[in-house]
Amino acid sequence: MARDVPYSQAVACSSAQEGDNRLGEHEALLAAVERQLLVERVPLRFEQALALIELDTAWVPQLIALAHRVRLAYCGPDVELEALLNAKSGGCSEDCAFCAQAARHHSPIPVYRFLDTAQVVAAARRAEAAGASHYCLVVAVRGPNERLMAEVLEAVAAVRAATRLKVSCSLGLLTRAQAEQLAAAGVAMYNHNLETCRAFFPAICTTHTYDERMQTCQFAKAAGMELCCGGILGLGETPRQRVELAFELRALDPDEIPINFLNPRPGTPLADRPLLAPLDALRALAVFRLVFPDKLLRYAGGREVVLRDLQALGLLAGVNGLILGDYLTTTGRPPAADLQMLVDLEMPVR
Ligand code: SF4
Numbered sequence: 001m002a003r004d005v006p007y008s009q010a011v012a013c014s015s016a017q018e019g020d021n022r023l024g025e026h027e028a029l030l031a032a033v034e035r036q037l038l039v040e041r042v043p044l045r046f047e048q049a050l051a052l053i054e055l056d057t058a059w060v061p062q063l064i065a066l067a068h069r070v071r072l073a074y075c076g077p078d079v080e081l082e083a084l085l086n087a088k089s090g091g092c093s094e095d096c097a098f099c100a101q102a103a104r105h106h107s108p109i110p111v112y113r114f115l116d117t118a119q120v121v122a123a124a125r126r127a128e129a130a131g132a133s134h135y136c137l138v139v140a141v142r143g144p145n146e147r148l149m150a151e152v153l154e155a156v157a158a159v160r161a162a163t164r165l166k167v168s169c170s171l172g173l174l175t176r177a178q179a180e181q182l183a184a185a186g187v188a189m190y191n192h193n194l195e196t197c198r199a200f201f202p203a204i205c206t207t208h209t210y211d212e213r214m215q216t217c218q219f220a221k222a223a224g225m226e227l228c229c230g231g232i233l234g235l236g237e238t239p240r241q242r243v244e245l246a247f248e249l250r251a252l253d254p255d256e257i258p259i260n261f262l263n264p265r266p267g268t269p270l271a272d273r274p275l276l277a278p279l280d281a282l283r284a285l286a287v288f289r290l291v292f293p294d295k296l297l298r299y300a301g302g303r304e305v306v307l308r309d310l311q312a313l314g315l316l317a318g319v320n321g322l323i324l325g326d327y328l329t330t331t332g333r334p335p336a337a338d339l340q341m342l343v344d345l346e347m348p349v350r
Contacts, residue, residue, distance in 0.1 A: 026059050030066055037070050037293055043250075044290045049243045053287045060279050060286075067286035067318035074294040078350040079342055080321040082134035082168075082298065083127030086328040087155070088114040088148070092140040094172075096195065097204040098232055100265035100329045101140035107267030109329045114139065114148060120155040121162050128163045130335040131349060132324050135159060136168040136191060136228075140328075142208065143173035143216075153185045160186050168228060173208065174216045179223035190220035191228040193258065197244035200237045217252050229254040230298070233284055234262035234276030234306065242284050246291040256321065257292055259285060261302030263330055278310045282317050289318020296320060301327040312341050320347075 029051055036042045055063055090111030092101045100107035115123075124135050137155060144152065148171070156167055169182055170191035182190065194213055195201065201210045221227050229252055231245050249257060261281055264271050281303075289297055298321030303311055322342075326332045342349060 026055060026062075030059075030062055033290060034066055034069070037290065038073055043293075046243065046247055049246060049287050049291055050240060052290065053239045053243055053283050055283065057279055060282060063286045064282060064313060064317040067289040068316045070293050071289055071297075071318045071320055075296075075320050077346070078320070078348045079315070080134060080296060080298075080350040081132045081324045081338075082136060082321065083123075083130065083132040083324050084136050084138055084327060085115075085120060085123045085127075086140070087120060087137045087152075088112065088139035088141065089329070090140055093142050094207045095205060097269040098195075098235060098262055098265070099140075100268060102268070105265075105267045105269070107265050107329070114151045115155075117151075117155045117158045121158050124159045124163050124165055127324070128165055130324055131339060133164075133166060133350065134168065134189075135163070135165040136170055136189075138170040138191070138328055139172070141172045143175075144171045144178060149178060149181065153181065156182075156185050156187055170228075172216075173212055174219050176219045176222070179216075179219040179225065182220075183223040183225045187225055189226040189228050189255065190217075191258070192216045192220065193230050193232070193260075194245060194249060194252075195231050196235055196237050197241045197248055199244060200235070200241050204235055214252065217254070221253075226255040227252065228256040228258060228298075230256075230258035230260070230300070232260040232262055232302075233281065234273070234302070235270065236273060239280070239283070243287065243291075246288050250291055254295065256296040256298055257288060258298040258300040258321075258323075259288060259319075260300040261306040263302040263305045265329065276306050278307050281306050282310065282313055285314050285319055286317040299323065301330060301332075304333055312345060315341070315345055315347060 033048055090101045090109050091103045095102055100109045127135050159167055166188045168189040168191055169187050196204055198210045217227055217229050261276050264273050297319050299314055299319045300323050322338055324335045
């Protein structure tokens with residue numbers, strides 16, 4: 001410090017200088033990532049994703065804008081709409097800490113066996129009429145037994161005969177043979193989320209392992225189905241662990257990445273967890289888009305409670321798929337509200 005500069009002035013100058021340096025760093029980071037993804041088409045690196053997810057609040061609009069440009073360049077403006085059916089609810093043997101369907105959590109949810117085929121088809125017809133092009137049958141189990149597989153295969157055949165919907169299944173852990181049976185029955189995509197990163201997984205589930213989850217994803221891909229694999233944010237993981245999840249997912253090369261946000265369910269160990277802050281949710285969505293420039297990034301459960309009035313911003317931060325209507329144990333927005341949001345954003349339905 002020069003001797004003839006008063007201390008207070010010197011401090012002001014040095015913090016202004018630091019501010020300028022940081023501003024320059026942030027601008028340089030965003031510009032480098034933009035050039036890397038849009039011109040050189042080189043994948044985002046872990047340390048870049050980490051720096052982006054930790055950007056100050058003042059830089060979130062620029063991060064969102066970059067994710068949107070990347071989404072448009074790789075995927076275009078359209079949005080895919082999927083409907084879920086909770087075809088067998090509750091009574092699950094596993095202990096996923098966020099899940100109301102774990103039998104041990106005694107959450108106040110309806111518990112029922114696999115629905116009749118006629119009910120599954122009726123729900124599919126309603127989903128198609130509401131605008132969905134993709135329909136996922138979900139069951140709350142560790143993995144399907146022989147009887148459940150037979151019921152699912154019958155329902156899949158009936159839905160495929162009655163509608164033009166792309167049919168997915170989410171049945172928990174699969175054997176290689178079960179994955180092959182589903183693929184042979186015309187199941188186009190299998191959903192199995194990693195839920196969170198490997199390092200944090202033992203804090204949310206102890207009844208099966210991360211490697212078992214990854215193996216099911218690999219079986220699904222090897223059988224020829226597309227892979228839908230994402231996670232749930234806001235479980236207590238750090239921003240760094242969100243980036244770890246993104247890169248662990250990237251190693252599986254999924255076709256679609258659904259991003260859920262924790263909506264704490266009564267009866268579960270996470271019932272009292274605070275909601276993720278909306279800007280943290282948007283930071284994460286934007287970073288997932290930049291990690292997966294050309295994939296379908298889907299808004300899944302929890303967006304209504306976490307993002308509230310900011311839901312449309314997720315679609316400007318890289319999201320290009322929605323779950324239309326209700327989730328597995330929670331209520332979604334009316335489909336008309338989401339369809340109006342897409343009209344307002346000038347994002348056509350795929
Ligand atoms: S395996 Fe699925 S249904 Fe069962 S507790 Fe975990 S998340 Fe819930």
